[in-house]
Amino acid sequence: MPFNRFAIYYTPPPGPLAEFGKEWLGWDPATGMQVQHPQIDGLPVPLHEITEQPGKYGLHATMKPPFRLAPGQGDAALQAYFAAFCKAGAPVTLDGLEIALLGRFLALIPIGNQAALNALAAETVRGFDRFRAPLTKTELARRRANGLDAEHEALLHEWGYPYVMQAFRFHITLTSKLPKARARQVHEILTPLLSPLIPSCFTIDALSLMGEDDQGRFHLIERRQLEG
Numbered sequence: 626m627p628f629n630r631f632a633i634y635y636t637p638p639p640g641p642l643a644e645f646g647k648e649w650l651g652w653d654p655a656t657g658m659q660v661q662h663p664q665i666d667g668l669p670v671p672l673h674e675i676t677e678q679p680g681k682y683g684l685h686a687t688m689k690p691p692f693r694l695a696p697g698q699g700d701a702a703l704q705a706y707f708a709a710f711c712k713a714g715a716p717v718t719l720d721g722l723e724i725a726l727l728g729r730f731l732a733l734i735p736i737g738n739q740a741a742l743n744a745l746a747a748e749t750v751r752g753f754d755r756f757r758a759p760l761t762k763t764e765l766a767r768r769r770a771n772g773l774d775a776e777h778e779a780l781l782h783e784w785g786y787p788y789v790m791q792a793f794r795f796h797i798t799l800t801s802k803l804p805k806a807r808a809r810q811v812h813e814i815l816t817p818l819l820s821p822l823i824p825s826c827f828t829i830d831a832l833s834l835m836g837e838d839d840q841g842r843f844h845l846i847e848r849r850q851l852e853g
Contacts (some may be wrong), residue, residue, distance in 0.1 A: 626844065628836030631703060631756070633689035633749050634682075635652045635797075636833040641822040646684025649799070650821075652834065654683035654845040669807045678801040682835075682843045688691045688749040690786040692757035692839060701786075703756050704847065707834045710752055710816050711849035716830035722823045724799070724816055726808055731815065732796035735827060736765045742795055742829065749791045749832070760785050809831060 626721055636654065638772040647653040647660045653675060662672045673680070692704065720737030727734070735742060760768070761782075777787035777796075782792065800811060833848045 626836070626838060628700075628838060628844070628846075630686065630691040630693050630837040631846075632709070632835045632837070632843065633753055634685040634687055634833045634835050634843075635795075635829055635831075636683065636685050636835075637797075638831065638848075642824070643684065643695065645819060645822050650680045650682075650684060652680050652683050652842060654679060654685075654833075654843055657838075657842075659846045665814065665818070667810075672757060672784075675800050675803065675811060680797040681841050683796070683845075684797060685833070685835075685843075686795050686834060688746050688751075689753045690789065690837075691843075692753075693783060694756055695758040698756045703753075706753070706756070707832075707847065710749070711832055711851055713853045714745065714748070714832070714851040715741075716828055716851045717745055718826065718828045720827070721825055721828050722797070724812060724819060725796075726812060727794075727806070729797060729802040729805060731799040731803075731808060731812055733799065733823070734794070734796050743793055745792050745829070746793050746795065750784055750786075750793075757785050769801065772838060780852045788793065788823040819836040 648663050651660050651662050653660050665672060665841065668675065719735045719739065719742065720811045722733045723736055725732060725734045768787060773781060773787050777792060780789055780792055783788040800808065804812065832847050834846045834847050835843045837843050
């Protein structure tokens with residue numbers, strides 16, 4: 626399948642968290658198939674509305690934001706570099722994950738010292754930037770639509786995305802942006818369902834190369850262990 630954009634994500638390994646994620650979001654990037662949402666009582670609106678935006682991506686955390694391939698770069702070169710990058714990259718272990726409200730959306734965020742995680746994310750952004758095509762005027766306007774301060778504008782200019790490097794915050798998105806009262810309702814309902822599935826010791830020991838199709842949905846191309 627030809628892809629319009631590529632990205633490097635963290636995606637959970639096969640297991641309870643991954644299974645819950647594909648049902649909650651209604652999308653399985655590994656199979657490229659939509660998944661029926663579970664019936665969950667008490668939600669303020671239907672689940673497909675709550676997860677409309679992250680449902681296109683599947684359960685993930687962004688390490689290298691989506692990018693179009695630069696002229697002269699191809700899928701084969703990207704995959705070869707991805708394999709080499711993962712062979713050299715070292716796993717990162719954190720104390721765990723917790724469900725949090727970030728602005729107007731819910732996400733899983735890490736607990737504990739995140740210096741090694743931030744360093745891995747920065748190296749991923751830096752390493753794969755050779756494959757990134759410059760942003761178009763339309764793409765720049767979309768990134769600037771909500772307003773950027775000087776720091777985020779500089780990051781956008783250098784790396785094609787405003788929330789990388791020192792502005793990076795690892796998070797596994799669970800909902801679209803919601804009114805805060807509604808987000809708190811979802812948090813209350815989601816916590817007892819999801820908390821038992823979160824590993825007590827959270828290790829990022831693999832990265833995933835993803836591709837975006839014509840409908841804006843992301844597919845898993847390859848998931849590789851970090852071997853460094």
